[in-house]
Every structure is written in structure tokens, then in C-alpha cells.
Amino acid sequence: MILPSASPVSWLLALAAALAYAAPAAAASRLGAAASRNALLAAWVLHGALLVWGLWGEAPRFGFAPALSMTAWLVLTVYAVERQLFPQMRARWMLAALGAATIVLALLFPGQPLHVAASAWLPLHLALGIACYGLFAAAVVHAWLMTRAERHIRQAEDPDSGIPLLTLERLTFRFVTAGFVLLSATLLAGWLFSDMLYGRAWRWDHKAVFSFLSWLVFAALLLGRARFGWRGRNAVRILYAGSALLMLAYVGSRFVLEVILGRST
Incomplete structure (x- = not known):
């Protein structure tokens, strides 16, 4: 575990994205459809910004946890596209939980420097x-x-x-x-x-x-x-x-x- 390698920007983006994911994951039944969708969209944007910062904003690192984080973001991207075709698709809470978990995991295990x-x-x-x-x-x-x-x-x-x-x-x-x-x-x-x-x-x-x-x-x-x-x-x-x-x-x-x-x- 190499926690000191994470910059303050990475920590802020990761925590903001994880909290945004946690809202529709933990309160799926209490949030309305619009609020849940907006929270998931905000989390997806923050998650994407975190991935970009990790690759180009500081010394790039890669490992099993960042790979899972990128995979989760890609799955959420697919979900966002499919939601335009199938508005009634219901998988928000599961994908939000997946996104939050992979972000925290990548923050704790940022991987090794990518040469x-x-x-x-x-x-x-x-x-x-x-x-x-x-x-x-x-x-x-x-x-x-x-x-x-x-x-x-x-x-x-x-x-x-x-x-x-x-x-x-x-x-x-x-x-x-x-x-x-x-x-x-x-x-x-x-x-x-x-x-x-x-x-x-x-x-x-x-x-x-x-x-x-x-x-x-x-x-x-x-x-x-x-x-x-x-x-x-x-x-x-x-x-x-x-x-x-x-x-x-x-x-x-x-x-x-x-x-x-x-x-x-």
C-alpha cells in the first residue's frame, strides 16, 4: 500500500466521486429517479476526471486497483449510453456501488509507476x-x-x-x-x-x-x-x-x- 503517492487533488477527486456514487447506492429507494440519475452523472464525471488526473496530471501509476477503477468507469459509460435507448433500465444502485468500491480500492492501492x-x-x-x-x-x-x-x-x-x-x-x-x-x-x-x-x-x-x-x-x-x-x-x-x-x-x-x-x- 503506497498511500503517500496520492496527491491532494487525487484524494479530493476520489472522495468527491465516491460520495457521489454512494448517494444512489445507499439511498436508491429514497432518492427520486432524477436525483439518482444526476448523482450518478456527477460521480461519473468526477470519476473520469480522477482517471485523467491519475494518468496525465501527475506521475502515472498503474496496477490491479486502477485497472478495476477504469473498468468500472467504462461499464458506467456503457450504462449511460444504454439509458438513452432504454430509459427504464434499472441497475443504478449496483453500478454506483461498484464505482464507489473501485475508487476507494484504487486510492488505497494506486499501483506502481508506469514507465x-x-x-x-x-x-x-x-x-x-x-x-x-x-x-x-x-x-x-x-x-x-x-x-x-x-x-x-x-x-x-x-x-x-x-x-x-x-x-x-x-x-x-x-x-x-x-x-x-x-x-x-x-x-x-x-x-x-x-x-x-x-x-x-x-x-x-x-x-x-x-x-x-x-x-x-x-x-x-x-x-x-x-x-x-x-x-x-x-x-x-x-x-x-x-x-x-x-x-x-x-x-x-x-x-x-x-x-x-x-x-x-
């Missing part, structure tokens, strides 16, 4: 990886909403998702497909340009192994859906399994290095 002098392409490679995380995280959120809506329908209750079940399913697999394309590009770039990006040859470390295993799981999921019509609970379980493997690839390995072992490499 970009070796390669100007390293930030692009990291951006591809984070975008991949964001797309799969959005797929997981939609899969959760789909599972909840399906359960309510089976129990003859109001689905309470705000989006038709079949639409949720289509959106889930669109995010999986887009995430799979970015994951493929990220793995291919790491394999072909490892010397340029990291100053060493490609090696099968924990990150590479878990990333490739997740790629295989997502490939099987997309192939199974296209050829055999996989859907419903079985498809969602495979999505969760692939996402868990992908989470272990970078976030898991960096967590072990930074928190448990106290090392940067």
Missing part, C-alpha cells in the same frame, strides 16, 4: 486490455440482469429489468463478441511485439496463461452459440467462467505481486 519511456506503444496496449475488460464486464452485468429477469418471469413476477429479455441476451453477446475481438488483438500484439512493449521476449507467465485460457473459453462460447444455439443459464455460466479467468490474468496476478508479495515485477 512508458521504453515504448510509446505500451499505453495503447494497456488501453486495449482495459477496453477488453470493460466490454466483458458490461457483458457480465447484462448477463446478471438477464438471469434476474428470467428468474422473475419463471416466478410470474415483474422482470424489473427495464429491457426485454431477448434484447438483454442480444446485448450480452454483442459485448462478448466485441470483447473477444479486443482480447484477440491484445494477445496478438503482446505475442508479436513483446520485445518492443516490455523489453523482453514473450513468455508463458501467469498472466499469459490465464488470458489464453479465457480466450479459449470465450471462443468456445461464441462458437457454441453460433453452431449449437447455446443460450440461457449454461451460456451465462460459461461467460462467468471466462470472465473469472480473464480477471485472474492481470488483476489477479498484479494483486498477488503488489499486495501479497509487495513487489512491482
Whole structure:
């Protein structure tokens, strides 16, 4: 834990964003729709400003917690866009809680200094990886909403998702497909340009192994859906399994290095 590395600006932005997220998360039933939406928008803006400041306003740092924070912000960005298409979509409290938790986590574990002098392409490679995380995280959120809506329908209750079940399913697999394309590009770039990006040859470390295993799981999921019509609970379980493997690839390995072992490499 490297708390002194956080600047006063980072602390102020992080606390303001976390508090703004906490309002719709803790008082979802008491806040009106407009107030909850405005609080979430303010938190999203503050969260984005915090990420920008962390990368360009001071010495850039990166690690498992900032990766989770960026992923949460991307998921909230997807939610903001979808709210324009599906105004009745209901996931504010869950996403607000996710945003607040990742901000606090990134404040406590800001990661290690990001040395970009070796390669100007390293930030692009990291951006591809984070975008991949964001797309799969959005797929997981939609899969959760789909599972909840399906359960309510089976129990003859109001689905309470705000989006038709079949639409949720289509959106889930669109995010999986887009995430799979970015994951493929990220793995291919790491394999072909490892010397340029990291100053060493490609090696099968924990990150590479878990990333490739997740790629295989997502490939099987997309192939199974296209050829055999996989859907419903079985498809969602495979999505969760692939996402868990992908989470272990970078976030898991960096967590072990930074928190448990106290090392940067």
C-alpha cells in the first residue's frame, strides 16, 4: 500500500466521486429517479476526471486497483449510453456501488509507476486490455440482469429489468463478441511485439496463461452459440467462467505481486 503517492487533488477527486456514487447506492429507494440519475452523472464525471488526473496530471501509476477503477468507469459509460435507448433500465444502485468500491480500492492501492519511456506503444496496449475488460464486464452485468429477469418471469413476477429479455441476451453477446475481438488483438500484439512493449521476449507467465485460457473459453462460447444455439443459464455460466479467468490474468496476478508479495515485477 503506497498511500503517500496520492496527491491532494487525487484524494479530493476520489472522495468527491465516491460520495457521489454512494448517494444512489445507499439511498436508491429514497432518492427520486432524477436525483439518482444526476448523482450518478456527477460521480461519473468526477470519476473520469480522477482517471485523467491519475494518468496525465501527475506521475502515472498503474496496477490491479486502477485497472478495476477504469473498468468500472467504462461499464458506467456503457450504462449511460444504454439509458438513452432504454430509459427504464434499472441497475443504478449496483453500478454506483461498484464505482464507489473501485475508487476507494484504487486510492488505497494506486499501483506502481508506469514507465512508458521504453515504448510509446505500451499505453495503447494497456488501453486495449482495459477496453477488453470493460466490454466483458458490461457483458457480465447484462448477463446478471438477464438471469434476474428470467428468474422473475419463471416466478410470474415483474422482470424489473427495464429491457426485454431477448434484447438483454442480444446485448450480452454483442459485448462478448466485441470483447473477444479486443482480447484477440491484445494477445496478438503482446505475442508479436513483446520485445518492443516490455523489453523482453514473450513468455508463458501467469498472466499469459490465464488470458489464453479465457480466450479459449470465450471462443468456445461464441462458437457454441453460433453452431449449437447455446443460450440461457449454461451460456451465462460459461461467460462467468471466462470472465473469472480473464480477471485472474492481470488483476489477479498484479494483486498477488503488489499486495501479497509487495513487489512491482
